[in-house]
Amino acid sequence: MVVGPGLIGGSVAAALKQAGCVGKVIGVSRQATTTSAALDLGLIDEVADLVTATQQADVILLATPVRATRSLLEQIKPHLLPHTVITDAGSTKADVLADALEVLGDQAVQFLPGHPIAGAEKAGPEAAFAELYRDRIVILTPHKNNTAPIRQLITQMWEACGARVMLMSAADHDRVLASVSHVPHFLSSVFMWQVASAPDADVRLHVAGSGFRDFTRISAGSAEVWRDIFLSNREAMLSELQQVRQAFEQAETALLETDETALYEFLEKAALARRLWGSRSGLE
Amino acid sequence: MVVGPGLIGGSVAAALKQAGCVGKVIGVSRQATTTSAALDLGLIDEVADLVTATQQADVILLATPVRATRSLLEQIKPHLLPHTVITDAGSTKADVLADALEVLGDQAVQFLPGHPIAGAEKAGPEAAFAELYRDRIVILTPHKNNTAPIRQLITQMWEACGARVMLMSAADHDRVLASVSHVPHFLSSVFMWQVASAPDADVRLHVAGSGFRDFTRISAGSAEVWRDIFLSNREAMLSELQQVRQAFEQAETALLETDETALYEFLEKAALARRLWGSRSGLE
Numbered sequence: 405m406v407v408g409p410g411l412i413g414g415s416v417a418a419a420l421k422q423a424g425c426v427g428k429v430i431g432v433s434r435q436a437t438t439t440s441a442a443l444d445l446g447l448i449d450e451v452a453d454l455v456t457a458t459q460q461a462d463v464i465l466l467a468t469p470v471r472a473t474r475s476l477l478e479q480i481k482p483h484l485l486p487h488t489v490i491t492d493a494g495s496t497k498a499d500v501l502a503d504a505l506e507v508l509g510d511q512a513v514q515f516l517p518g519h520p521i522a523g524a525e526k527a528g529p530e531a532a533f534a535e536l537y538r539d540r541i542v543i544l545t546p547h548k549n550n551t552a553p554i555r556q557l558i559t560q561m562w563e564a565c566g567a568r569v570m571l572m573s574a575a576d577h578d579r580v581l582a583s584v585s586h587v588p589h590f591l592s593s594v595f596m597w598q599v600a601s602a603p604d605a606d607v608r609l610h611v612a613g614s615g616f617r618d619f620t621r622i623s624a625g626s627a628e629v630w631r632d633i634f635l636s637n638r639e640a641m642l643s644e645l646q647q648v649r650q651a652f653e654q655a656e657t658a659l660l661e662t663d664e665t666a667l668y669e670f671l672e673k674a675a676l677a678r679r680l681w682g683s684r685s686g687l688e
Numbered sequence: 689m690v691v692g693p694g695l696i697g698g699s700v701a702a703a704l705k706q707a708g709c710v711g712k713v714i715g716v717s718r719q720a721t722t723t724s725a726a727l728d729l730g731l732i733d734e735v736a737d738l739v740t741a742t743q744q745a746d747v748i749l750l751a752t753p754v755r756a757t758r759s760l761l762e763q764i765k766p767h768l769l770p771h772t773v774i775t776d777a778g779s780t781k782a783d784v785l786a787d788a789l790e791v792l793g794d795q796a797v798q799f800l801p802g803h804p805i806a807g808a809e810k811a812g813p814e815a816a817f818a819e820l821y822r823d824r825i826v827i828l829t830p831h832k833n834n835t836a837p838i839r840q841l842i843t844q845m846w847e848a849c850g851a852r853v854m855l856m857s858a859a860d861h862d863r864v865l866a867s868v869s870h871v872p873h874f875l876s877s878v879f880m881w882q883v884a885s886a887p888d889a890d891v892r893l894h895v896a897g898s899g900f901r902d903f904t905r906i907s908a909g910s911a912e913v914w915r916d917i918f919l920s921n922r923e924a925m926l927s928e929l930q931q932v933r934q935a936f937e938q939a940e941t942a943l944l945e946t947d948e949t950a951l952y953e954f955l956e957k958a959a960l961a962r963r964l965w966g967s968r969s970g971l972e
Contacts, residue, residue, distance in 0.1 A: 634951060
């Protein structure tokens with residue numbers, strides 16, 4: 405059962421169907437257009453409301469904006485079967501875990517938070533595809549109550565989608581993701597906002613080239629989704645932003661003081677790190 | 689004649705040869721490996737030293753790091769034929785123009801500064817290709833001494849490479865490029881540097897995904913080239929960085945104060961501007 409069969413949830417459904425390791429996929433959504441599109445596209449087999457679907461589900465995947473999770477868990481709880489395992493695909497984990505422990509109580513044992521590091525600019529079931537998670541990393545953040553069979557089940561689910569599963573604590577996840585996902589989105593958006601707000605924005609944007617294109621691509625993402633991510637991971641974000649600001653000021657000072665050596669060293673360290681990452685990550 | 693037949697200069701040579709609108713291309717480089725590779729790849733027809741090449745050239749394209757321009761002009765001046773037109777491909781223009789006016793004196797009429805907005809991560813003649821400038825913008829920054837035939841000649845040269853030529857003042861060029869090219873490189877490098885310097889850099893980089901890839905791609909560029917660009921365009925850069933820092937702080941404050949509306953509005957403005965740019969620029 406997938407709550408929110410859009411890009412993220414729909415791609416999981418498509419991948420599991422393609423791998424032949426799922427019986428029936430029930431789709432649930434606030435928006436009837438989402439479930440009907442997912443049904444037409446063959447991502448899901450059936451549409452149901454949250455309660456009806458919960459009463460039949462072996463696995464529940466919450467693939468909604470992260471701030472909807474708490475309310476969904478509250479609605480699911482009274483109808484949750486003892487054998488059902490719940491997981492999510494939210495971009496932050498400490499807040500989701502805290503909500504789950506509070507809302508589900510003893511049943512929190514049945515909830516294992518997760519986060520697939522994959523996405524695309526487009527949203528919705530039309531954008532979903534079975535290969536989205538191929539060779540991508542999925543982070544699971546098990547808590548002490550999760551049993552080994554539950555970890556195995558969710559690990560196997562993601563591996564069937566072609567993903568590589570990593571385990572870490574929710575706090576580590578949030579710090580690491582603040583750094584390599586949320587801060588880049590923040591910086592890219594701040595920059596895009598500043599350019600678009602300039603009096604001569606038209607000329608600037610006319611001249612912008614491929615470097616600008618790559619650097620700003622993520623800023624086109626959903627404002628609603630990213631506002632929620634920023635707020636959900638507020639503390640880790642603020643801490644990382646402080647580090648980034650220090651680095652910014654150090655580099656700015658080197659430029660102000662025409663410090664050629666410092667400028668070169670900073671640029672060279674960044675360039676070497678990026679080239680090494682490019683050759684190792686397989687994402688080039 | 690191309691001084692520096694690497695990615696930028698070699699691609700011009702390749703495009704002009706492909707368009708059939710150039711007789712003989714002479715390549716000049718400090719580094720013998722560059723000219724011999726360019727010769728092997730058919731980008732240039734002949735290798736010569738700067739003086740010999742200058743004595744035969746109708747058009748001289750300086751495609752070297754921007755800080756080498758002044759010294760090259762000093763070496764070229766005594767041997768410059770009256771009909772020869774010099775242009776360059778440097779990323780900053782006010783400093784190049786000032787150098788040219790000072791070094792060339794009356795002969796500065798023969799120099800028309802230019803900047804093709806195109807590039808790639810790889811450098812050197814091996815990376816050159818005739819299509820590099822296809823549908824890309826080339827900015828020319830003519831000064832009052834340039835005659836109409838000189839403007840036409842250099843405009844035609846770039847149009848033969850498939851580029852779209854824009855004219856603006858050197859000061860406008862530098863401000864606009866600081867904004868849409870130099871600042872993104874600065875931010876991308878600052879961020880990459882900060883991540884690579886973190887105690888847990890390994891985990892961070894392991895988890896980094898496609899958003900990180902796009903956002904940091906430009907930071908892999910040559911530290912030497914970008915240090916020189918930053919220093920050559922120092923004042924415009926510092927002025928833009930001040931604007932970016934204000935935008936950064938405004939967004940950071942919104943996050944600190946959990947100001948959902950301000951966060952949403954900033955992200956939405958950035959997202960809309962980026963989506964509009966994507967659909968208009970043809971660079972998606």
